Amino acid sequence: MRNFFPVITVVAAIMVIWYGASVWMNSKWVYDQAARAGTEVSFGELVKDTWSQERPVLPAPHQIVAELYKSTVEKKITSKRSLVFHGWITLSATLLGFIFGTGMGILLAIGIVHNRAMDMSVMPWAIASQTVPIIAIAPMIVVVMSTIGATDFLGKGAATALFGYQPAFMQGLLPKAVIAAYLSFFPVVVGMVKGLRSPDNMQLDLLKTYNASKSRTFWSLRLPSSTPYLFTSLKIGMAGALVGAIVSELSASPLRGLGARMLTGSYYGQTIQIWAALFAAAAMAATLVGIIGMIERYSLQRMGMAK
Amino acid sequence: MTTETVIKAENLDLTFHTNDGDVHALKDINLDIQKGDFVSFIGPSGCGKTTFLRTIAALETPTAGSVCVNGMPADEARKNRAYGYVFQAAGLYPWRTIRGNIRLPLEIMGFPKKEQEDHISKVLDLVDLRGFGKKFPWQLSGGMQQRASIARALAFNADILLMDEPFGALDEIVRDHLNEQLLKLWDRTNKTIAFVTHSIPEAVYLSTKIVVMSPRPGRISDVIESTLPRERPLDIRDTKEFLDIAHRVREGLRAGHAYDE
Numbered sequence: 001m002r003n004f005f006p007v008i009t010v011v012a013a014i015m016v017i018w019y020g021a022s023v024w025m026n027s028k029w030v031y032d033q034a035a036r037a038g039t040e041v042s043f044g045e046l047v048k049d050t051w052s053q054e055r056p057v058l059p060a061p062h063q064i065v066a067e068l069y070k071s072t073v074e075k076k077i078t079s080k081r082s083l084v085f086h087g088w089i090t091l092s093a094t095l096l097g098f099i100f101g102t103g104m105g106i107l108l109a110i111g112i113v114h115n116r117a118m119d120m121s122v123m124p125w126a127i128a129s130q131t132v133p134i135i136a137i138a139p140m141i142v143v144v145m146s147t148i149g150a151t152d153f154l155g156k157g158a159a160t161a162l163f164g165y166q167p168a169f170m171q172g173l174l175p176k177a178v179i180a181a182y183l184s185f186f187p188v189v190v191g192m193v194k195g196l197r198s199p200d201n202m203q204l205d206l207l208k209t210y211n212a213s214k215s216r217t218f219w220s221l222r223l224p225s226s227t228p229y230l231f232t233s234l235k236i237g238m239a240g241a242l243v244g245a246i247v248s249e250l251s252a253s254p255l256r257g258l259g260a261r262m263l264t265g266s267y268y269g270q271t272i273q274i275w276a277a278l279f280a281a282a283a284m285a286a287t288l289v290g291i292i293g294m295i296e297r298y299s300l301q302r303m304g305m306a307k
Numbered sequence: 308m309t310t311e312t313v314i315k316a317e318n319l320d321l322t323f324h325t326n327d328g329d330v331h332a333l334k335d336i337n338l339d340i341q342k343g344d345f346v347s348f349i350g351p352s353g354c355g356k357t358t359f360l361r362t363i364a365a366l367e368t369p370t371a372g373s374v375c376v377n378g379m380p381a382d383e384a385r386k387n388r389a390y391g392y393v394f395q396a397a398g399l400y401p402w403r404t405i406r407g408n409i410r411l412p413l414e415i416m417g418f419p420k421k422e423q424e425d426h427i428s429k430v431l432d433l434v435d436l437r438g439f440g441k442k443f444p445w446q447l448s449g450g451m452q453q454r455a456s457i458a459r460a461l462a463f464n465a466d467i468l469l470m471d472e473p474f475g476a477l478d479e480i481v482r483d484h485l486n487e488q489l490l491k492l493w494d495r496t497n498k499t500i501a502f503v504t505h506s507i508p509e510a511v512y513l514s515t516k517i518v519v520m521s522p523r524p525g526r527i528s529d530v531i532e533s534t535l536p537r538e539r540p541l542d543i544r545d546t547k548e549f550l551d552i553a554h555r556v557r558e559g560l561r562a563g564h565a566y567d568e
Binding site: 202203205206207208209210211212216220221224227303304305 | 364366385386387388390391392394395396398400401402403404411412414415416443444445
């Protein structure tokens, strides 16, 4: 409750600026229309019109909310026009990529911390991998993976044998998950290397006096010490995975998912649709990161590391 | 009393190679420590007292000479878990309770579950922390944390306890109290204790043998056998005998320093 007034103030300020901006940015079209018809528009008519255009430059917030409502609640979730359908396509790629990326990130970090050769060789490559623009490499991953036939999570045959049909999200899932993993493994590597190296000399010496093995040192000291670092990395990695999934949908086929919604929206000038997909993606990111935050709080509390 | 030598240093030499050149940390150290001794290493900073203790623990490797612990080379003794080591800071794992922290060495050394719990309860009693086993380290004061770390070092029944300025970061009142408790603990368990300190009263109060060290290069300048009785109330520090020993320690430290100037 303490945060209520600051938060509401900021939201109110954003709303005022937004509605003002949408009047300003959409007014050109209104004036052009009026000039063509040879009529004058009063300020009241201008405001009313700029807030309810079909293809505004900047949609007003209530238009986006209405579109969100229309495309989630009023559409069947199996419909191609349902945001829930597209959101689930994106979410499945995000989560699978996040699991790939996190797993690989943790394994790489363990290797880097325990093996000098890996320490010297892997990190530069990991850094180099992140300097390549994802928008450039995503189509190539899609092309390469479709050429070798590795696109579906379960092939049509296998999925039909299991479920009786092939769920939509499984089609073309793998390249998208790989691209999502590509963006999410890096923060995990960096965070975990730092975390696994966080025990100080005294703590390592203590284990040496017990003649503890390397794996003992890992399980009882390094891994628990790295937990706070891991959760921070997971939050960044999750956001990265979502961005990766959305970007991958711009070049994947079939054209589905929030990224695809944004792309088709821009083809047809459906700005409201773009903004609705944008908000859906933002809400999804906030929820996913929020869930990790909750697990973090719970774990650190269980571990006695949060006071 | 038996006079079995448990720690024996012979012609010990240790040089650290650093970027600024070599540092001669220990030179010509010869020392015998008998079973049941309470030995203090005292000297100004840089005299190698901590390095010497670490060499006994095989956390440092001597450049020349040898250290034998329980009749074995120091590194072998470490692998046989011959000693418990108490560091300057308690270094408890924040994610383990006090019992969990004390259980750590027992888990690593493979004690059976049932035995682990018995050992933990026993050492918690020894350091007067009964009832705090379920607390997390941050819920305890600095002095209590250090006691828990002593309990951890005692848990696996090593005969030797190596302590590196364990009470250095604590205030004097807590320190007096812990010193008294440590003496009682030593008396009850008959362990051999090697104790690094830079406090003269602490060294004299605790020790049966005081090793005075001086810096650059770190070496032993005097070894004083204490004549104080085993039973030592805190006010023994006001007796003439105590003050005489303290005086001799101070002289030894001063002699070491004069060499420097």
